[in-house]
Amino acid sequence: MLTKILKQKEKEVAVLPSFIKGELDFTDKDHRPFAYKIANSLSMPALIAEVKKASPSKGIIKENFNPVEIAVEYEKAGASCLSILTDTEFFQGDLQYLKDIRNHVSLPLLRKDFIIDEKQIIESVENGADAILLIAACLSNERLGKLHALATECGLECLVEVHSQQEIQQVYDVCNPSMIGINNRDLKTFITDIEHTFSLLSSIKKETLVISESGIKTASDVKSLFDHHVNGMLIGETLMRADSIENKIRELYHDCSN
Numbered sequence: 001m002l003t004k005i006l007k008q009k010e011k012e013v014a015v016l017p018s019f020i021k022g023e024l025d026f027t028d029k030d031h032r033p034f035a036y037k038i039a040n041s042l043s044m045p046a047l048i049a050e051v052k053k054a055s056p057s058k059g060i061i062k063e064n065f066n067p068v069e070i071a072v073e074y075e076k077a078g079a080s081c082l083s084i085l086t087d088t089e090f091f092q093g094d095l096q097y098l099k100d101i102r103n104h105v106s107l108p109l110l111r112k113d114f115i116i117d118e119k120q121i122i123e124s125v126e127n128g129a130d131a132i133l134l135i136a137a138c139l140s141n142e143r144l145g146k147l148h149a150l151a152t153e154c155g156l157e158c159l160v161e162v163h164s165q166q167e168i169q170q171v172y173d174v175c176n177p178s179m180i181g182i183n184n185r186d187l188k189t190f191i192t193d194i195e196h197t198f199s200l201l202s203s204i205k206k207e208t209l210v211i212s213e214s215g216i217k218t219a220s221d222v223k224s225l226f227d228h229h230v231n232g233m234l235i236g237e238t239l240m241r242a243d244s245i246e247n248k249i250r251e252l253y254h255d256c257s258n
Protein backbone atom coordinates (compact mmCIF):
# COMPACT_ATOMS: atom_id res chain seq x y z
CA MET A 1 0.00 0.00 0.00
CA LEU A 2 2.74 2.43 0.96
CA THR A 3 4.56 1.75 -2.32
CA LYS A 4 1.35 2.44 -4.23
CA ILE A 5 0.72 5.66 -2.31
CA LEU A 6 4.29 6.86 -2.84
CA LYS A 7 4.10 6.24 -6.61
CA GLN A 8 0.98 8.42 -6.73
CA LYS A 9 2.71 11.13 -4.64
CA GLU A 10 5.63 11.21 -7.08
CA LYS A 11 3.15 11.96 -9.88
CA GLU A 12 1.48 14.71 -7.84
CA VAL A 13 4.79 16.29 -6.86
CA ALA A 14 5.98 16.36 -10.48
CA VAL A 15 3.31 18.92 -11.38
CA LEU A 16 3.66 21.17 -8.32
CA PRO A 17 5.23 24.59 -8.99
CA SER A 18 8.92 24.88 -8.16
CA PHE A 19 10.20 27.62 -5.86
CA ILE A 20 13.33 29.62 -5.14
CA LYS A 21 14.30 29.33 -1.51
CA GLY A 22 15.69 32.86 -1.19
CA GLU A 23 12.39 34.30 -2.37
CA LEU A 24 10.27 32.60 0.27
CA ASP A 25 8.79 34.89 2.87
CA PHE A 26 6.30 33.49 5.34
CA THR A 27 6.77 36.15 8.00
CA ASP A 28 3.15 37.29 7.71
CA LYS A 29 1.75 33.79 8.39
CA ASP A 30 0.24 33.41 11.82
CA HIS A 31 1.41 30.18 13.40
CA ARG A 32 -0.65 28.26 15.94
CA PRO A 33 1.72 26.38 18.25
CA PHE A 34 1.08 22.65 17.86
CA ALA A 35 3.59 20.95 20.17
CA TYR A 36 2.88 23.56 22.85
CA LYS A 37 -0.79 22.52 22.91
CA ILE A 38 0.21 18.86 23.28
CA ALA A 39 2.74 19.59 26.02
CA ASN A 40 0.17 21.56 27.99
CA SER A 41 -2.31 18.73 28.32
CA LEU A 42 -1.10 17.36 31.63
CA SER A 43 -4.12 15.67 33.17
CA MET A 44 -4.87 13.51 30.12
CA PRO A 45 -3.27 12.70 26.76
CA ALA A 46 -3.88 15.59 24.35
CA LEU A 47 -6.29 14.75 21.55
CA ILE A 48 -5.33 15.31 17.92
CA ALA A 49 -8.70 14.72 16.27
CA GLU A 50 -8.58 13.66 12.65
CA VAL A 51 -10.86 14.80 9.83
CA LYS A 52 -10.97 11.57 7.81
CA LYS A 53 -13.57 10.63 5.23
CA ALA A 54 -12.10 7.36 3.96
CA SER A 55 -9.03 5.16 4.21
CA PRO A 56 -7.34 2.40 2.20
CA SER A 57 -8.12 -0.13 4.94
CA LYS A 58 -11.78 0.78 5.58
CA GLY A 59 -13.05 2.51 2.41
CA ILE A 60 -15.64 5.22 3.17
CA ILE A 61 -15.77 5.87 6.93
CA LYS A 62 -18.16 8.83 6.96
CA GLU A 63 -20.86 9.19 4.30
CA ASN A 64 -22.26 12.65 5.05
CA PHE A 65 -18.91 14.30 5.34
CA ASN A 66 -18.68 18.03 6.06
CA PRO A 67 -15.06 18.75 7.07
CA VAL A 68 -15.74 22.21 8.51
CA GLU A 69 -18.70 21.05 10.62
CA ILE A 70 -16.61 18.15 11.95
CA ALA A 71 -13.70 20.46 12.78
CA VAL A 72 -15.98 22.90 14.62
CA GLU A 73 -17.46 20.01 16.63
CA TYR A 74 -13.97 18.77 17.50
CA GLU A 75 -13.00 22.20 18.78
CA LYS A 76 -16.18 22.54 20.86
CA ALA A 77 -15.63 19.05 22.30
CA GLY A 78 -12.15 19.94 23.60
CA ALA A 79 -9.67 18.58 21.02
CA SER A 80 -6.19 20.12 21.42
CA CYS A 81 -5.23 20.03 17.74
CA LEU A 82 -6.67 18.79 14.45
CA SER A 83 -5.27 16.49 11.78
CA ILE A 84 -6.61 17.10 8.28
CA LEU A 85 -6.13 14.39 5.67
CA THR A 86 -5.37 16.15 2.40
CA ASP A 87 -4.65 13.11 0.20
CA THR A 88 -7.40 12.78 -2.42
CA GLU A 89 -6.61 9.46 -4.09
CA PHE A 90 -6.59 7.12 -1.05
CA PHE A 91 -8.31 9.07 1.75
CA GLN A 92 -10.72 11.30 -0.20
CA GLY A 93 -9.25 14.32 1.53
CA ASP A 94 -8.48 17.71 0.00
CA LEU A 95 -6.01 20.52 0.52
CA GLN A 96 -8.94 22.91 0.39
CA TYR A 97 -10.26 21.39 3.66
CA LEU A 98 -7.19 22.75 5.43
CA LYS A 99 -7.90 26.29 4.22
CA ASP A 100 -11.62 26.09 4.96
CA ILE A 101 -11.12 24.63 8.44
CA ARG A 102 -8.51 27.27 9.31
CA ASN A 103 -11.13 29.96 8.75
CA HIS A 104 -13.59 28.33 11.16
CA VAL A 105 -11.54 27.03 14.10
CA SER A 106 -8.64 28.41 16.12
CA LEU A 107 -6.88 25.09 16.86
CA PRO A 108 -3.42 24.23 15.45
CA LEU A 109 -3.70 22.17 12.23
CA LEU A 110 -1.62 19.22 11.06
CA ARG A 111 -1.54 18.54 7.34
CA LYS A 112 -1.77 14.74 7.15
CA ASP A 113 -0.38 13.53 3.84
CA PHE A 114 2.57 11.65 2.45
CA ILE A 115 5.24 14.33 2.20
CA ILE A 116 8.22 13.36 0.07
CA ASP A 117 9.25 16.64 -1.52
CA GLU A 118 10.14 20.24 -0.61
CA LYS A 119 7.36 21.54 -2.89
CA GLN A 120 4.74 19.91 -0.66
CA ILE A 121 6.19 21.78 2.31
CA ILE A 122 5.72 25.13 0.58
CA GLU A 123 2.21 24.04 -0.42
CA SER A 124 1.47 23.15 3.21
CA VAL A 125 2.44 26.60 4.50
CA GLU A 126 0.54 28.33 1.73
CA ASN A 127 -2.60 26.37 2.56
CA GLY A 128 -2.63 27.04 6.28
CA ALA A 129 -0.87 24.11 7.96
CA ASP A 130 0.82 24.70 11.31
CA ALA A 131 2.45 21.28 11.29
CA ILE A 132 3.13 18.46 8.85
CA LEU A 133 3.55 14.72 9.16
CA LEU A 134 6.86 13.23 8.02
CA ILE A 135 6.74 9.43 7.81
CA ALA A 136 10.14 7.82 8.38
CA ALA A 137 9.11 4.74 6.36
CA CYS A 138 8.61 6.95 3.27
CA LEU A 139 11.94 8.76 3.43
CA SER A 140 15.68 8.07 3.29
CA ASN A 141 17.76 9.52 6.12
CA GLU A 142 18.94 12.31 3.85
CA ARG A 143 15.41 13.22 2.67
CA LEU A 144 14.03 13.15 6.22
CA GLY A 145 16.78 15.47 7.47
CA LYS A 146 16.33 17.90 4.57
CA LEU A 147 12.54 18.01 4.74
CA HIS A 148 12.59 18.46 8.51
CA ALA A 149 15.08 21.33 8.17
CA LEU A 150 13.10 23.11 5.43
CA ALA A 151 9.80 22.71 7.28
CA THR A 152 11.36 24.21 10.41
CA GLU A 153 12.78 27.12 8.39
CA CYS A 154 9.32 27.73 6.96
CA GLY A 155 7.79 27.88 10.44
CA LEU A 156 6.11 24.46 10.31
CA GLU A 157 6.32 22.00 13.20
CA CYS A 158 6.89 18.34 12.33
CA LEU A 159 5.29 15.23 13.72
CA VAL A 160 7.72 12.49 12.68
CA GLU A 161 6.04 9.10 12.40
CA VAL A 162 7.77 5.81 13.17
CA HIS A 163 6.79 2.15 13.18
CA SER A 164 9.91 0.54 14.60
CA GLN A 165 12.94 0.86 16.84
CA GLN A 166 15.11 1.12 13.74
CA GLU A 167 13.10 4.09 12.46
CA ILE A 168 13.40 5.86 15.83
CA GLN A 169 17.18 5.55 15.50
CA GLN A 170 16.97 6.83 11.90
CA VAL A 171 15.00 9.87 13.07
CA TYR A 172 17.43 10.79 15.86
CA ASP A 173 20.37 10.30 13.48
CA VAL A 174 19.15 13.10 11.20
CA CYS A 175 16.97 15.45 13.25
CA ASN A 176 15.73 16.10 16.73
CA PRO A 177 11.97 16.48 16.34
CA SER A 178 9.84 17.92 19.11
CA MET A 179 7.18 15.26 18.41
CA ILE A 180 7.41 11.59 17.43
CA GLY A 181 4.28 9.69 16.43
CA ILE A 182 4.24 5.94 16.95
CA ASN A 183 1.85 4.42 14.42
CA ASN A 184 0.02 1.41 15.84
CA ARG A 185 -1.10 0.36 12.34
CA ASP A 186 0.95 -2.30 10.61
CA LEU A 187 0.97 -1.00 7.05
CA LYS A 188 1.26 -4.51 5.58
CA THR A 189 -1.70 -6.06 7.39
CA PHE A 190 -3.53 -2.84 8.48
CA ILE A 191 -3.95 -4.40 11.92
CA THR A 192 -3.71 -1.88 14.77
CA ASP A 193 -2.33 -2.68 18.21
CA ILE A 194 -1.91 0.01 20.85
CA GLU A 195 0.69 -2.18 22.61
CA HIS A 196 2.99 -1.17 19.78
CA THR A 197 3.24 2.32 21.32
CA PHE A 198 4.23 0.91 24.71
CA SER A 199 6.83 -1.40 23.20
CA LEU A 200 8.71 1.53 21.59
CA LEU A 201 8.30 4.16 24.32
CA SER A 202 11.59 3.51 26.11
CA SER A 203 13.58 4.30 22.92
CA ILE A 204 12.23 7.86 22.75
CA LYS A 205 14.13 10.68 24.43
CA LYS A 206 12.50 12.26 27.49
CA GLU A 207 12.36 15.68 25.84
CA THR A 208 10.46 14.41 22.76
CA LEU A 209 6.66 14.49 22.94
CA VAL A 210 5.15 11.10 22.10
CA ILE A 211 1.93 10.74 20.13
CA SER A 212 0.21 7.38 19.78
CA GLU A 213 -1.45 7.07 16.36
CA SER A 214 -4.20 4.79 15.00
CA GLY A 215 -6.57 2.19 16.41
CA ILE A 216 -7.45 4.07 19.62
CA LYS A 217 -11.03 3.09 20.38
CA THR A 218 -11.92 2.91 24.07
CA ALA A 219 -11.63 4.72 27.39
CA SER A 220 -9.40 1.90 28.55
CA ASP A 221 -7.02 2.55 25.60
CA VAL A 222 -6.85 6.22 26.58
CA LYS A 223 -6.30 5.39 30.25
CA SER A 224 -3.42 3.08 29.40
CA LEU A 225 -1.83 5.79 27.22
CA PHE A 226 -2.18 8.15 30.18
CA ASP A 227 -0.69 5.61 32.60
CA HIS A 228 2.30 5.20 30.28
CA HIS A 229 2.78 9.03 30.16
CA VAL A 230 2.08 9.23 26.43
CA ASN A 231 1.61 12.94 25.66
CA GLY A 232 -0.92 12.78 22.86
CA MET A 233 -3.11 10.55 20.72
CA LEU A 234 -4.20 10.83 17.10
CA ILE A 235 -7.72 9.49 16.59
CA GLY A 236 -9.65 9.33 13.32
CA GLU A 237 -12.04 6.47 12.72
CA THR A 238 -13.43 6.13 16.27
CA LEU A 239 -14.52 9.77 16.24
CA MET A 240 -15.70 9.81 12.64
CA ARG A 241 -18.02 6.86 13.26
CA ALA A 242 -19.50 8.32 16.48
CA ASP A 243 -23.11 9.54 16.51
CA SER A 244 -22.00 12.40 18.73
CA ILE A 245 -18.38 13.55 18.65
CA GLU A 246 -18.81 15.39 21.95
CA ASN A 247 -20.17 12.31 23.75
CA LYS A 248 -17.51 10.06 22.26
CA ILE A 249 -14.67 12.34 23.41
CA ARG A 250 -16.19 12.53 26.90
CA GLU A 251 -16.50 8.73 26.93
CA LEU A 252 -12.87 8.25 25.79
CA TYR A 253 -11.55 10.47 28.59
CA HIS A 254 -13.87 8.97 31.19
CA ASP A 255 -11.33 6.72 32.93
CA CYS A 256 -8.67 9.49 33.07
CA SER A 257 -10.86 11.71 35.24
CA ASN A 258 -11.74 8.92 37.72
Ligand SMILES: O=C(O)c1ccccc1NCC(=O)[C@H](O)[C@H](O)COP(=O)(O)O
Pocket residue numbers: 001050052055056057058183185187190192213214215216234235236237238
Ligand atom coordinates in the same frame (compact mmCIF):
# COMPACT_ATOMS: atom_id res chain seq x y z
O1 LIG B 1 -5.96 4.51 7.87
C1 LIG B 1 -5.47 3.72 7.05
O2 LIG B 1 -6.06 2.75 6.55
C2 LIG B 1 -4.06 3.94 6.53
C3 LIG B 1 -3.54 3.09 5.56
C4 LIG B 1 -2.27 3.31 5.04
C5 LIG B 1 -1.50 4.35 5.51
C6 LIG B 1 -2.00 5.19 6.50
C7 LIG B 1 -3.26 5.00 6.99
N1 LIG B 1 -3.80 5.84 7.94
C8 LIG B 1 -3.22 7.08 8.28
C9 LIG B 1 -3.22 7.29 9.73
O3 LIG B 1 -2.16 7.36 10.27
C10 LIG B 1 -4.53 7.37 10.47
O4 LIG B 1 -5.45 8.07 9.70
C11 LIG B 1 -4.45 8.03 11.84
O5 LIG B 1 -3.40 7.54 12.60
C12 LIG B 1 -5.79 7.79 12.59
O6 LIG B 1 -6.01 6.41 12.70
P1 LIG B 1 -7.43 5.83 13.14
O7 LIG B 1 -7.78 6.44 14.46
O8 LIG B 1 -7.23 4.36 13.26
O9 LIG B 1 -8.40 6.21 12.08
